[in-house]
Amino acid sequence: MAHPFLMKEIALQAGLGLATVDRVLNGREHVREHTRQRVQHAIRELEKQQFQLATSGRKLVVDVVVEAPHRFSDEIREALESELPGLQPAVFRPRFLMQDTMTTVEVTAALRTIGRRGSHGVFLKARDVPAIAEAVHDLQQRGIPVVTIFTDIPQSARVAYAGLDNRMAGATAAYLIGQWLMGRKGDVLVTMSNERFRGEEEREISFRDEMRRRYPALNLIDASGGHGLDIQTEERVRRVVGSDRKIVAVYSMGGGNVAILRALESIGQKPTCFIGHDLDRDNVHLLRAGKLSAVLHHDLRQDMRTACHHIMHVHKLLPASAIGASSSVVVVTPANIPRYVDERFGTQKKAAD
Structure with a gap:
């Protein structure tokens, strides 16, 4: 396990004692596999931090x-x-x-x-x-x-x-959906990864309050609890929406947007407006493909x-x-995806191809 780091640096990074690290590095017996992996992981992290x-x-x-x-x-x-x-x-x-x-x-x-x-x-x-x-x-x-x-x-x-100021984010999502739908009636699908995440809960409370006050003709349908993971999220959406609802908009607070769209498409639903959170790789590709209307982004x-x-x-x-303030809500659409995001994920080139 060749490396340029002092043993005490590896021990600090791994959260282990010097003797334990010594046994791992010298290939001695009676070391658990989990401990070996911690040391290997610590060395990889130190390699990333070499400048520091x-x-x-x-x-x-x-x-x-x-x-x-x-x-x-x-x-x-x-x-x-x-x-x-x-x-x-x-x-x-x-x-x-x-x-x-x-x-x-x-x-x-x-x-x-x-x-x-x-x-x-x-x-x-x-x-x-x-x-x-x-x-x-x-x-x-x-x-x-x-x-x-x-x-x-x-x-x-x-x-x-x-x-992020999550209450502001929820209110912004409600405003955008109301403007996109322009007085239409129907069901709005709401998804959180887990209600115990306070940030998502604050988004949801603020969103519901704004929707109730500004757009009472829109009915909210909740398919939360998929932890933002694809399989769980897709199952919940398909089960909650069924075949008798007309989903006109989606507000996804906890991710899993590829799975949400896949579930809706499988039951013949195509929302007019879809608001998501965060400029991760999936969401940038969905924006470029026109499948997300907007992403609420923060730095x-x-x-x-x-x-x-x-x-x-x-x-x-x-x-x-x-100490500076936390980041503000930024509304990103397919027309204003930041250049550094495109450069990082290579989405602009793929879209052009």
Whole structure:
């Protein structure tokens, strides 16, 4: 297992003791496969951070714990890693735990492990449930600050939330759907990945309030709970919509838009308007194909930079006045997809071909 890193750097990144890392690197017996994989994963992360390792400054090891479909967790990782070089006078060393779905027990166990091994901070995207809020409190008691990202746990001991104003996003989606439909009647399909994600819940509450107030002739149909994963989301949509409803619009708060469209097409439904969230690869392709009307986008890099600044402030490396606001809602249509997104995913070339 050739590598250019000091054993203590690998141990820090993996969250393991020096003796354990030594046994893995030297191929000794009586080492669990899971432990070997942690060391290999730590080396891969260090390879990505080589520029950071050569930079002088206060080193801050942060743990990123995210429950989200890989298409979104990949965007979070990319956003954070893109911001790392500009975070002087700190040098951030992220350790990632990202899974499509995580039970409450899995999240709390991960947070307890972080508490035992130590960390300079945690970026957390998880459900708003009492057990996780309690685990956040335990980290705070250990002096480990937690910043919730993209979905909040407001009654916890987290030091800050970094992410979209979700109530504003929900109201914006309602406004756009009303303008697109121009007084038409019918059913509007609403999907969340899970109601325990506070961010999506806030979008949904605001959306319902605006729809009830502005467009009472439109009926909301809920197909939430698919965790943004394709198979579960498609099954829920097909089951809830059935064959006797006329879906005129969709507001997808939790992703899985390819699956939603596939489910609707299979039962002969073609909505006039479809509003989604986030400029991930799937959504950019759907925008280019004309299958999404608009995507409510927010600058993940700005949000991750804000999250890092909160941690820097806790460690007295940045004044509170230097912490910027979270990102605003941006309405992206097929006509104004940012150039950097097209360059990243190569969607413009594919569309032209």
